[in-house]
Amino acid sequence: MDRRTALELCRSKTLKDTTVRHLVSVEGVMRALARRFGEDEELWGLTGLFHDLDQDVTGEDGVGHAEVAAGWLREAGVDERVVNGVLAHAYPEYRTDLMSRAVVHADAVAGLLVAAALVRPERATGMKVSSVKKKLKERSFAPGVNRDEVTGAEDGIGLPLDEFLAIGIEGLQEVAPEIGLTAQA
Numbered sequence: 103m104d105r106r107t108a109l110e111l112c113r114s115k116t117l118k119d120t121t122v123r124h125l126v127s128v129e130g131v132m133r134a135l136a137r138r139f140g141e142d143e144e145l146w147g148l149t150g151l152f153h154d155l156d157q158d159v160t161g162e163d164g165v166g167h168a169e170v171a172a173g174w175l176r177e178a179g180v181d182e183r184v185v186n187g188v189l190a191h192a193y194p195e196y197r198t199d200l201m202s203r204a205v206v207h208a209d210a211v212a213g214l215l216v217a218a219a220l221v222r223p224e225r226a227t228g229m230k231v232s233s234v235k236k237k238l239k240e241r242s243f244a245p246g247v248n249r250d251e252v253t254g255a256e257d258g259i260g261l262p263l264d265e266f267l268a269i270g271i272e273g274l275q276e277v278a279p280e281i282g283l284t285a286q287a
């Protein structure tokens with residue numbers, strides 16, 4: 103599935119712009135991670151883009167989260183590896199390969215990075231690892247972000263925290279123009 107079609111699917115299945123922003127931010131992080139590992143950037147990007155596709159229908163802890171999305175994706179003929187990755191972000195039993203483990207960490211770090219960008223006048227532009235680490239330690243900042251899933255990238259996919267954050271920032275910066283997270287003109 104090409105990216106334009108994938109984005110159209112995201113827009114048609116979501117109700118909130120903030121959901122699309124979240125999906126695209128995780129896509130950006132997944133693309134950067136794929137490049138780091140020499141993996142398939144398109145496949146990883148789609149997994150990020152679709153991981154919470156059903157969020158506005160099933161709700162944050164809703165019954166059937168990720169399973170509803172998996173049904174839509176299979177109907178649309180999306181690669182089964184992507185479907186597995188989408189299921190993996192919600193259910194540990196699907197975390198069977200690097201991509202399906204990476205999406206868990208990408209999801210969490212993208213949440214932290216977007217929240218950190220929104221409190222900076224320059225948004226994601228010029229964002230530094232050191233300042234993101236401060237936000238990570240500040241538990242009252244973006245309390246919905248699962249800190250363990252951010253720091254867990256070391257055990258989960260073998261990336262030390264600083265490197266993981268740097269890759270995450272790079273990934274977010276790439277998609278930032280699409281989701282209003284660049285420095286204001």
Ligand SMILES: [Fe+2]
Pocket residue numbers: 124128153154209
């Ligand atoms: Fe998510």
